[in-house]
Amino acid sequence: MFRRPNLYTSYQAETQVLPTFTKKVIAIFAIVALFLMPFDVPIISGPTELPILRSIPLIGDGLPFFRFLGDAAWLRYMSDAMIVVVAALGLNILTGMAGQVSLGHAFFLGVGAYTGAFLGGHATDSVYGHGLPMWIWLPGAGVGAALVGIIVSPVAVRLRGLYLAIVTLGLVFLGIHMGNTDWGRKFAGDPSLGRSFPEMDLRVWKEETPLVSISEKGSWFGVEMSSNQKEFLFVAAVMLVFIFFAVNIKRTRTGRALQAIRDRDIAAEVMGVAEFKYKLVAFATSSFFAGVAGALYASHIGKMPAAQFNLILSIEFIAILLIGGAGTVAGTIMGSFFVILLPELVKDFSDWLSERAEGEGIVASVSEVILSGNQGDFGPISTATQTPNYPLNVFDLNLVLYGVLIIVFLIFEPLGLYGIWIKVRNYWKRWPFSY
């Protein structure tokens, strides 16, 4: 009801994703902004170009975050993050919504990636590949992963919590091992180099020139675009489709059943929620998301060995859920961007510091303390890419940061970034009271 946001006259109105006019407008603006990002629209993609911001000392000087947004390479990181959003939404359905802790998400990504490669990749002497068009290999990757998920799901009916986590952990090692067998190499290629993956081009069938080329630069609707820009747009569209599904699953009968199982599986079963069926649905849906994301990811990276789909990747997804806020779509999206973009920001930040270290003033002194460029410095961050022990290089520092962040969030903000947002929102929503 217009002007009476709490007056619901039908269940449809009550479960609307965007219940108010304001929210609809914001959503439309957000989507428009997302699609404008890859183009050089000043406010979105290059704030440092704005004279006003330029005049502010540190920002105009290129503080990492602002400089990062103005950089050309950031488009690739954004595409990475958006693919990870799709995969993380899958894990959110399984772990956040249905409460089945899975450490095997990387395995399902891998299954998706190689199903995609098997269907859409080009056959060589050493690897399989059928060169099928994307409209087959992309959903096919999802379906392949989902089938594997269905095979695994009965385990979840028998096992809970830690035990399930260990079984799914086993999947990851199983996957890496399979990639190393002679049979597995036909799918995954050489264990150290990997194989090439299908490219994101829209074809009707196996014709030479694609209907719409995404992996080559060219013009769309009269706008000249690089392949990065095109991939960004395509991945953004795919992500929106999956966000749409993820948001809607939550408010369906299935979504409510999954949440009932999460809260107490025995109680759910007593209320008539078929545990076996819904755990199967949870695994299948989650794996479908992972499969599609895996295939996209592999295609986006281009070439990668099977060992990339390892435990670290699985843990990264757990970190995304915990930092973002398990069980919520918005939290998962926030977590994905946070976890994927954080390393880049840290790297940019240390680069920025090392640039300043030579100069004078406060920034230089701080840099001196934090960084250790030469032998004998005691700063915790090393500027070298390979370091033996104590001064951490940027990659190791990121791993440490994940660990610290997971601990901090679990203790202080179990609802993650989303929880912080909720707190901030409620502070204003409850104005002028506190409850």
Added chain:
Amino acid sequence: MTITEEQQQASEGGAGVPTVASRARDWARNAPNQVAYREKDFGIWNEYTWADSWEMIENAANGLLALGVQPGDRVSIHSEDRLEWIIMDLATVAVRGVTVGFYPTNPTAEVEYLLTDCGACIHFAEDQEQYDKVLDIGREKLSALRKIIFAEPRGMVGQDDDRLVFWESFLEMGREYKEAHPGELEARMAAAEDTDLMTLVYTSGTTGPPKGAMLTNSNANYCIEKIVKAEGRVVGGLPGPGDEIVTYLPLCHVAERIFSTWTQVGMGPTLNFAESIDTVNENLREIQPTLFFAVPRIWERLHAFTLIKANDATPFKKLLFRFGLSLGRRIGRIKVANGGEHTLLSRVLYAFGWVLVFRPLRERLGLRRCRWAGSGAAAIAPEVLEFFIGIGVPVYELYGMTENSAVATTNFVGRMKLGTVGEPYEGIGLRLDPENGEIQTKHDGVFVGYWGKPEQTAETMTEDGWLKTGDVGEWVDGTHIKIIDRIKAIIITSGGKNISPSEIENSLKTSPFVKEAMVIGEGRKYLSALISIELDTVGDWALRRGLAYTTYRDLTEKPEVIELVQGVVNETNEKFARVENIRKFRLIPKELDHEDGELTATQKVKRSAMMEIFGDLVESMY
């Protein structure tokens, strides 16, 4: 507007005297798709259009015909506010019956008295709880009662009382009767007369048993003409189809009947039924009514709710809230001095306050969209009204009583005077008795008499036919009426001073800690008071102080709590003259209750009963 005009033409076009039922029918004819009612069920406000509701009324009325209800037969309704209440009410009026509303809190003994007194032949009992009260009375005592209709089947399984009819089967019965006897209802409605009784409203009876005031169709029409359609009463013009009303006070009370049912059939706003009295606050927040009538008790509760919640806020919010409140007080004073209207200064101040506090606060109270609010049925402390006026809720005090269809005085827009109940409606007879200052009225809204009590009827009328209201008033500036108190309540101390207790009581009640107060002093040397504390707020206060308590009684006996109330009493004493000061007080060791006979059904204190029950406490003060 056009709808109203058409409607009037329709009702004048040979369709008998307009009744509340015929007005509802005309709305169904002229605006069938307009939403007439909303009722919350499983979290959703289900909407009923005029056409939907008229169909139900028609079926219910035919059902009553099928049950043999003759003109003048009484139909009693014992239920919380719900759609069936109004359907039943309008259906009864449609068949020229007489609606009798019971308070949901009425205990068995009172139900027995009421049912035998009015001699209802059809009784509507909402659910098992209300049905059980009838069952306890025994059949032989209720010879007139033929059928009991119930709306909630829960708990009714296995009841083999042959008088019981389920609501849905009752409507079905009506549907069949309508097919078999088409046109009978129309004929019955067309025969309606001005002098037809349409309802018995039992007065709360602070003294003696309740009396049923008889109101006729012409009383109701007069009331709709004078109050509902009074020009300049409601801010922003007459009520209309765009308005929202939340129905939550007992519908058997004349005030709620006027401000929901009669306003609705008269002007067409939407009625929203609150789920229960406990959820009023949430329901208000959802509906955000544009017209809101409340009794002082509700205003006091909203006021206390605001202060308590603000006290629990974070320091920053508290700071801004205090600032907002001081702005509100300032605005309130300016507006009160200006007849309830803004001046340029108050407008500027309000703009600041609106951004900081008022807008979200009104949203939380459910009064964000409220364009007119009323307070009536009892006296209210001016401070409370000033608070709400300050935060931008235009509250107007009005005055009236069952016996004159509540047509007496109201504060008109732009001419409000705080502390008065306003000016008489245009063209009505209203005078003060020169001897004792009693307010008397004479107009077409004055009732026919008390049901079956001619002596008492005669007692309330003067020899020249004026209604004695029993309230003492005085003129303020020659235009406005200020109510001093009930004649019976005025205290004459042993020193011979006349004291009006309700003003002192209301001042005590502005504190969020005081729920009820009763000032005593008739024939005594000085004034004393029995005070009942508000469990929620005092309990919360005690918890914050680390004061452990077990029961209500335990809480009232804590020295700290007594000290707290002493503070409230001292504050009040400062506002009054020395003779009006309360020297001693006692806290009542139990929560007052209708069932125990301490309160009337409208939650007013029964003084005589209180003096009896708490006699020891009173004596201990002298």
